[in-house]
Structures are given as structure tokens and as C-alpha cells.
Amino acid sequence: GENVEQHPSTLSVQEGDSAVIKCTYSDSASNYFPWYKQELGKRPQLIIDIRSNVGEKKDQRIAVTLNKTAKHFSLHITETQPEDSAVYFCAASSTDKLIFGTGTRLQVFP
């Protein structure tokens, strides 16, 4: 079946550094790629998304890039802060549903 691979599974950075999380997808028909942030004990919340007609999107300290040819997309967080610590999920659209990656636990140390 269709799947989304996400790396790394854990990521530790110093406050102020950048963090990059990468995903690859298998369904060539995928055209919507959201990223969700899940804090401990909370619900997943959308932080940014990108559609297949653009290659990059930015929202303040967060950016997402998409390479449709290679079927991969990445989340970039600059100037990380302790409150960025959470589990991040990528997802890719597939017929009638989203396929989620396995998550990346990001820890930002002060």
C-alpha cells in the first residue's frame, strides 16, 4: 500500500539552531502535504501545508519544501525555541485519506 517514510525519528538541537525533518512518499498522485505538531498529551495541530503546484512555502520560522520528481518534502524550523519541542508528523494525500509519517520527536535544549 501507499506509505510515507519520515526521518529522523528523534532530533535534538540547541535553542537557536535549525531543525530539518524529511519525508518521502510513494503515491505519485499525492498533491497535498500537511505537517502537524503534537505536544505531549495534546492533539495533532496543523502548522503548515503545501500543495503540489508550489515548491516552497514559508510562515515565519517554519518552511516546507517539496520535490515532486523525487517524491520528498521537508520541514525546516529556524531559530528553534524550547516551545518547538514536540512530535512532528508529515502526511501525504492518497485516495480519500492522508497517510501519516511515523513522527519525529524534536527536543530543543535551552
Place this chain on the structure above:
Amino acid sequence: DTAVSQTPKYLVTQMGNDKSIKCEQNLGHDTMYWYKQDSKKFLKIMFSYNNKELIINETVPNRFSPKSPDKAHLNLHINSLELGDSAVYFCASSQVGGGNTDTQYFGPGTRLTVL
């Protein structure tokens, strides 16, 4: 003013029991979903409904039966609970039918523990 709500937040029960989880959204969305998040945090879709019609059933055991009385509600009933059913169950909703290209909004989750 909660967009997607679920009850209960916590559910602790014995093996073999039957339990239900309720979900409501006040966003006017057409599509609702149930996800299971296991102890490793994997988010896996179980069901989706579009305007009360079942769209996705991801090979979930038939002990799990979703019910959508109207497009604002999607409940999940689980029969004969097993230890492996312990997880956090999230409800979600999105604007348009099909849902795969629309933002999904998640409920707060229901932590089910089967003893």
C-alpha cells in the same frame, strides 16, 4: 467554541467489555474520521465518513463499528475489548468530501486503557 470535541477523555475498562466514544464537530464540515494512535505514536486512519456515508474502512476488526447519526457526529463503538485496543483514539474532520486535500482538524483524543 470547541471545534472538534470528544467524550470521554479517558476510558479505563476490562477486557471483554463494550464501550463507545463520541465525537462532535461544529465546523460545518462534511467529512469526519477516526484515527488510532498507538504507544509508538503512529497515527493510523480507521474510518472516514462523508455526510453520514462510510468512505474508508481500513481493515479494522468488525468489533469496531462507527456510526454517524448526522454529519456533525461520528461515534465509535467497540465490542469485546482486547488488550491491544489500548491506544489514544482521535476524531478529526475536514471541509469537503474525500478529505484528502483539506486540512483535518483533530479532537482532543480519548485515551483508552484495557485491563
